[in-house]
Each structure stands twice: as structure tokens, then as C-alpha cells.
Amino acid sequence: MSFFKVEKLGIRFGGVVAVDDVSFEVKRGEVYTIIGPNGAGKTTIFNLIGLIYPASAGRIVFEDKDLTGLAQHRVAELGIARTFQNIELFEHATVLQNLLIGRHRHRRTSLWEELLFTGSVRRAEIAQREAVEKVIDLLDLAHYRDSMVAGLPYGVRKVIELGRALASEPKLLLLDEPSSGLNPEETDEMAFWIEDIKKGLGITVLMVEHDMNLVSRVSDRVLALSEGRVIAEGTPAEVQSHPAVIEAYLGGAAVSAAA
């Protein structure tokens, strides 16, 4: 049984083929990174996995279950959580509330119990907070716990988004450019957390990233895309030195000049 597999995935927007015949497999417990120049289709693959766009071709298989054709919210229920490149937090809610929404898939109470706020709801709420507190501790968010998200600095929001995804206790975590907009220290912290998430929490990470330092530090395997197609796959070092990858980033002339 494969953990997570994308088979011959494709999508076209009008005449533009954004993702074309992309296949890869993520093994349980690894950090798998997708790299590629701007417009290579990395985020589009994430949006296809999240069923935000319907795939024009191919299959997405998670723990032997085909995701394509499911309702959007089912993806999270199956245990796939994601972050966004351009931060999509709940602005007018506190950090705690944001993380608690991350636990939406673990809710067990019915509407009538909630309207009356019965003992079972109270116990469930306390249990949810206990789970969220672990994430707050891990990501060092205690200071911001009860502050409104609107008004918090960018770096903190990035971490809150990671926290919200972790709060859902996912099996597979999709990180869309976790280091974008972060300074070197913050990127360094992010690298530690990704390692913690993999080793400490045992969550598989599928990541899109541009910062090659971060990529080679945390990734087990790397997939390189260009113009919607796979051009290389392998360890970070293999992919970085792959001629097709160098060509995609620097152009054909650079390759011949280097040779």
C-alpha cells in the first residue's frame, strides 16, 4: 500500500496546460519537496490535491483512497492539512480560535448539545484546548495565544498557519513555501520545526519551497518541475546538479557556458 501517490495528474486552464502528466509518490514519514521556477505549477498541484481545482486528468491517491471527485472538506477529514503561500488566516479571531478551527475534523458534539452547552460540550472543548496547547508549546506561540490575528507580524502569522495545520493532527502536511517572507533567523526556526514535525510528530511533509538551503537541509527527496512537467527527481544534491534543473533555472546558455 502506498501512502500518498499522484498519478498522471494534469490540469489545463483554457489553452494553458498548468500541470501536465505529473506522477510522484510520497513515502510515509519523509519530507518530500517540490521545486521549480515561477509558474512551474507547484502551487497548482497543491490546489489540485486540496480539490480546489478539479483535475482534468489523473488520480490522487491517499492511503489507497482516490481523492478526485470527493467534496473539498473531505480532504481535511481524511487527514491532509495545508498552509497557504499568501497566508489565509481567520483575521478577526484570536490565535487560539484559529488553532481550534484546525481541530474542526475532531469535533464530536451536535448542534443541540452546543446550543445548551452541555457537560459533554464543555469536556470536549477542554480536550480540544489540551490538544491545541501542545501545538502552542511546540511553536512557541503562548505569547500570542489570546491576541487577534489581524495586526500580528507576518512571521508570526506564518507560524500560526503552520500551527493551525498541525492542530488538525494530520497524517500528511502540505506546506506551500513555508519560508517565503521570513528572515534568515525565522527560516532557520522553520527548518527546525519541519524536522521536529517529521521526527517528533511522525507527520509526513509535502512541501513547495524556493529556498534551496532549507530544501537541502530538511528534504529526503526532491521533485523538480518546469512548465508543468517533471524534469528531475531524487535527493536534494542529485536534483540540484541535474542538467535539466540548471537549464530550467538559468537557461540553456548557462549550461553550455558551464560545460
Next chain:
Amino acid sequence: MRFLFKTDYDQDIRLFKHSGQVFWYSLLVAVLLAVPYLLDEYLMSQMHFVLIYSIVGLGLMLLVGFTGQISLGHAAFLAVGAYTEALMQARGIPFFISLPSAALFAAALGLIVGLPALRLKGIYLAIATLAFNVIVEEVITRWESLTGGNSGRHLKAIELFGIKLDTDASFYYLCLGLTIVSIVALMNLLRSPTGRAFVAIRDSEISASCMGVNLATYKTLSFAISAALTGIGGALYAHKVTFISPEQFTLLQSIELVTIVILGGVGSIHGAVLGAAFLIVLPQLIAVAKDYLPSNVAGSGLQAVVFGLVLISFIVFEPLGLYGRWLKVRTWFELFPFYRKGMFRRQKSYMKSERLR
């Protein structure tokens, strides 16, 4: 300034955050209980309206303020509640059945109206709900055999378990009880997973969905609960005015209801009640002011003009509404002399992804 040191998760969850709140809200309830002994008949009547509009305001606040869905058709739910109550009372159905029926019937209609909300947003949803309002108004006018058309319907006083609630005080206590129950139920909802899902939908549909919130279910649910509260408000309204006819449930009424939410402060329960109070008090103030104005200014259009001006100035100068204003005043006193301008300003300075919309 009060600092809360949390040592227990229950401090996050409970309704009263500290002993000060317990004191002030108990005092408020005590004063409200004493109101029938303090006010004259006319002011009592205004208090009835404040409470009824509070219930409706709470319903609309859930939808607009907490789920982020606009509705310009809530007068229709008010009408459904009012007519359900009127028709059931005419058939001798007791109040403790007819009131929940009014809520349920409005909720069922809310579910139906909620369906277009799955595809429509913002101004388009406003137009769809506006159309719904017009349809309901038209149906009530034309279906004379059921609703009496333009000649309307009369209601008798409420009879609850054999007791006639025909005095001002008894009707007031009924309204007060229902208002408090509505507030507590709404607060309970907002501190549990369903309420958080509503807020999530308001702030970012895309990430709500990615966190496993079923947008279709929760949007329609929000419409249904909102309509149910408005239906209860409608039933009480019918008893208050004792005569209902289609022209009480027009688009203008819907806009007044939205005014409650915006004046009170979008996204706060206090706001719904404050907004309702303001909506009732403002016409009184205008009536008083009319005596001092030249007769050509104090025409019948004055009220509409003042309402419009107040609405626009709130949107421009105080988007947080009356409750936001109160928070600012309170903070000013608490921090004196260190309050600074812009403490309540929240910015959305970071680029939101447009591609996913």
C-alpha cells in the same frame, strides 16, 4: 485595567470572564426585571420593541456579523414568523406550540434561501435575498384566503398555560425571557465548534474548507438559525402590534434590520442589542427634534434622511459600531492618560491570494 491570568481552560470557555462581569450583568438583569415598576405605559411599549428587535438583531448578527453572509430579506422571515403565529392562534393552537412552529417554519425557509448562498457572495447574495423578500411580500398580499391580503390579520393576547399575558408587564417578561435565552444560546453556539466554523467561513472560505468545514452545511445552517430567531421575533412582533399586514414587511423593514447590525457593531452580540435600542430611540429623538425645526424641514421624509445619514456616518467613522465606540471609551478610561489613536485599528496589510477566489 484588569489583567486575566489564565490557569485553567475553563477560563477560556465560561461565559463570564471575570467577577466584574458577573456583577454588572446581574445588575443589568435586576434593573430590567424592575423596569415594569419604573416606566409608564408608553415607555414600556418601547421596551417591548427594543427586546423584540434585539431577538431579530441577534438572528441577523449571527448571519451577517459571524458568518459573513449578507441578507436584505430578513423582513420576509419576520413576516413568516408573524403570519405563522397569527394563523395558528386563529386556529386555537396554544402559544407554546405556535411559537416554536413560527421559528421552525422560518428556519425551513431559511434553509431554502441559504441554498443560493452557496454560490453567491456579497452584492449578488444581497440581490438574491432582496428578491426573496419581494416574493414573500407579494405572496402574502395575493394569498388572501390564507393571509387576508391587504386587510391583514388581527391577533389576540397570548395565552400561556391558561394565563393570559395581556398586561404590559407580562408581555415584557415574556420578551425579556426569550431575549435572554436567545443571547445565551447564541453565545453557547459561538464558543463551540459550530460557531467557530461560522467565523472561519466569514474570514476565509478557502481555508475554512481546507480545515474540513463543509461550507454548504454551515452556510445553510447559519441561514436557518438566523431565520429561526427572526421568526420568533416576528411572532412576538405580531402580538405586540396586534394587527399585521404586508406593508409591515417590506424591503424597507429589511434595511432597518440590517441597520441594527451595522449601528450596533458587526460581529458582537452586544451590538445586536445596542443597535436595536438605537433603532427604537432614534425616531423618538427625531420626533422631539421636529418641534424645534421649521415646518418645511420637519416633513415626513426627515426620518428616512436621518436614518440614512446615521448609517453612512457609522460606516465611515465608526465601522465597529456602538459597541466598538463603547470599547474605545472604556479603554480610554482604563488606560488614562495613555490611550492613543488607532489602538483599535486592525490592518489587513498582507496580500491575500486572489487566485483562489
